[in-house]
Amino acid sequence: MNDQHRIDRIEVTPFAIPLTTTVKFATGSLSAAEHLLVTVHTESGVTGTAEAIPRPMIYGETTVSIAFAIENLIAPALTGMSIFDTAQFEHRLRHLAGNVAAQSSVEIAIFDAIGNALGVSSHSLLGGFAPDVRCTAILGSGSPEVVIGEADELKETLGITSLKVKVGLDLAADIELVTRVREHAPDALIYVDANHGFSAAEAVRFVRATEGMLDWIEEPCAADEVLGRASVVAASTVPILGDESCITTREVVNEVLGARSTMIGLKLQRTGITQSQRIREFCTALGVPILVASQGDSGIGTRVSASFAAAQGSTATQPAELAYFLHLENDLLAHPPLIENGRLAVGDEPGFGITIDADKLTHYRTDGK
Numbered sequence: 483m484n485d486q487h488r489i490d491r492i493e494v495t496p497f498a499i500p501l502t503t504t505v506k507f508a509t510g511s512l513s514a515a516e517h518l519l520v521t522v523h524t525e526s527g528v529t530g531t532a533e534a535i536p537r538p539m540i541y542g543e544t545t546v547s548i549a550f551a552i553e554n555l556i557a558p559a560l561t562g563m564s565i566f567d568t569a570q571f572e573h574r575l576r577h578l579a580g581n582v583a584a585q586s587s588v589e590i591a592i593f594d595a596i597g598n599a600l601g602v603s604s605h606s607l608l609g610g611f612a613p614d615v616r617c618t619a620i621l622g623s624g625s626p627e628v629v630i631g632e633a634d635e636l637k638e639t640l641g642i643t644s645l646k647v648k649v650g651l652d653l654a655a656d657i658e659l660v661t662r663v664r665e666h667a668p669d670a671l672i673y674v675d676a677n678h679g680f681s682a683a684e685a686v687r688f689v690r691a692t693e694g695m696l697d698w699i700e701e702p703c704a705a706d707e708v709l710g711r712a713s714v715v716a717a718s719t720v721p722i723l724g725d726e727s728c729i730t731t732r733e734v735v736n737e738v739l740g741a742r743s744t745m746i747g748l749k750l751q752r753t754g755i756t757q758s759q760r761i762r763e764f765c766t767a768l769g770v771p772i773l774v775a776s777q778g779d780s781g782i783g784t785r786v787s788a789s790f791a792a793a794q795g796s797t798a799t800q801p802a803e804l805a806y807f808l809h810l811e812n813d814l815l816a817h818p819p820l821i822e823n824g825r826l827a828v829g830d831e832p833g834f835g836i837t838i839d840a841d842k843l844t845h846y847r848t849d850g851k
């Protein structure tokens with residue numbers, strides 16, 4: 483019955499949107515959102531849209547490799563598949579390792595197409611738990627004055643009171659930074675992300691020095707320091723959140739069961755829909771807190787992440803990292819997301835609510851078309 487919604491082709495368009503400020507973290511810095519727009523076309527004319535976000539320093543993928551993988555490895559395997567046969571996605575790609583952003587973007591676009599074909603929001607199809615979700619803003623490394631100034635502005639203009647501060651570059655300065663930010667914002671939800679920047683020994687010193695100041699601590703040290711990481715968990719009175727140390731379901735299972743991560747950050751841009759659901763259910767079954775994190779999404783990925791986070795109670799009741807798009811000077815969406823009172827409403831448009839503005843795409847696409 484769904485034959486008219488078979489996948490016909492997949493279109494990939496690179497684009498680059500400058501950031502208004504350079505975002506720095508322990509493993510690199512970014513001055514533009516250089517992403518790819520991914521559009522799944524069905525034989526019926528229904529389309530689904532997503533973005534793919536390269537992170538060579540984390541996953542090894544680049545804009546060129548993602549486009550190659552989608553056009554030459556993924557599209558041929560999926561052509562002719564009904565968008566409703568979602569279990570076919572992993573099955574048909576079971577022999578394609580890695581390429582996490584490429585695979586995830588196509589799967590997200592398929593789920594967007596399902597919503598568009600049915601005229602139903604993806605948020606409802608995924609569970610529809612809450613109409614909106616609390617937003618976390620990610621603050622770049624900087625002096626306490628700069629970080630506090632940024633936090634004040636976010637609270638004043640958007641009502642954002644959940645803050646993630648990037649650390650991991652300088653232990654003493656980071657402890658001072660956390661102390662100052664907490665003193666300034668005693669009621670805010672504050673956590674840090676060290677992006678593996680500390681050794682395990684430094685991380686133990688960090689968790690002890692910041693005890694009582696943080697709500698949780700993300701990636702204090704490398705997962706490769708297996709025993710050291712466990713010692714950080716043992717020393718900490720707040721959860722240790724696993725992000726890049728556990729990307730796949732198997733890695734999440736190993737980190738959680740090995741007690742090296744006691745909270746999990748989920749990124750739709752690397753685990754797509756099905757695997758993200760599997761990870762969320764695993765964590766929920768074990769009582770491990772899980773939040774939806776950001777891969778540096780533009781408004782497109784933000785809508786997807788917000789829909790997924792708000793769809794089920796375990797993620798809807800945690801703040802989600804949905805404010806990164808504010809760093810971009812513009813967006814490809816006709817209607818960029820709006821954060822009000824620190825929350826982002828999901829809306830009830832079909833699919834993930836992604837409508838591309840043709841003029842903006844012409845302006846920001848980098849393929850010369």
Ligand code: MG
Pocket residue numbers: 675677700701725726
């Ligand atoms: Mg992180």
